Amino acid sequence: MKIGYARVSTLEQNLDRQIDQLEKEGCERIYSEKISGTKNNRPELHRMLDALRAGDTVIVSELTRLSRSQKFLIELVDKFSQTGVNIKSLKEIWLDTTTPHGRLIFSVFAGLSQFERDSTHLRTLEGLAAARARGRKGGRPSVDHKKIELALKLYDSNACTVSEIIKTTGISKATLYTYLKQRKK
Numbered sequence: 001m002k003i004g005y006a007r008v009s010t011l012e013q014n015l016d017r018q019i020d021q022l023e024k025e026g027c028e029r030i031y032s033e034k035i036s037g038t039k040n041n042r043p044e045l046h047r048m049l050d051a052l053r054a055g056d057t058v059i060v061s062e063l064t065r066l067s068r069s070q071k072f073l074i075e076l077v078d079k080f081s082q083t084g085v086n087i088k089s090l091k092e093i094w095l096d097t098t099t100p101h102g103r104l105i106f107s108v109f110a111g112l113s114q115f116e117r118d119s120t121h122l123r124t125l126e127g128l129a130a131a132r133a134r135g136r137k138g139g140r141p142s143v144d145h146k147k148i149e150l151a152l153k154l155y156d157s158n159a160c161t162v163s164e165i166i167k168t169t170g171i172s173k174a175t176l177y178t179y180l181k182q183r184k185k
Contacts, residue, residue, distance in 0.1 A: 004032075005031050005045065005058060007037060007065045021061050037069075038068045054084030058087045060087075063091070063092055148171065
């Protein structure tokens with residue numbers, strides 16, 4: 001199925017040109033919205049992504065309609081690849097994964113996406129190792145056991161509400177309930 005996606009950034013702008021191009025291209029369903037391309041939380045884009053099935057082709061008038069962010073565009077391209085969805089840009093004729101040349105370009109995008117994920121993971125591991133070498137360790141700071149004992153005593157006394165206990169001791173509600181659960185066991 002050919003599925004079109006059209007987007008303009010402001011309410012004053014018009015979608016007609018893009019919709020005409022997508023209809024001419026034979027799109028059976030067109031998702032359109034008026035919202036900035038820098039926002040990743042776009043309702044129509046997400047509706048389209050949820051509706052896509054293997055073998056579908058997403059057609060856009062130009063890649064900037066999908067995303068203004070290179071990172072998000074690479075994530076979308078990767079998601080399409082994983083689900084067996086083709087993509088075709090009418091302006092960037094080199095991007096048409098229904099052709100062998102387009103699939104080659106698409107695989108380069110997917111490779112860049114994987115490279116970025118691997119690089120981020122490696123930088124994270126290197127940062128953790130550097131912190132450990134300096135005597136620091138990750139994770140949440142430990143909670144003062146005297147504060148926990150006080151919180152549990154206040155809880156057992158029924159003299160204070162949970163809100164009052166967390167204000168008095170400075171521990172979080174989640175921490176209080178975690179220690180209460182541990183005590184029951």
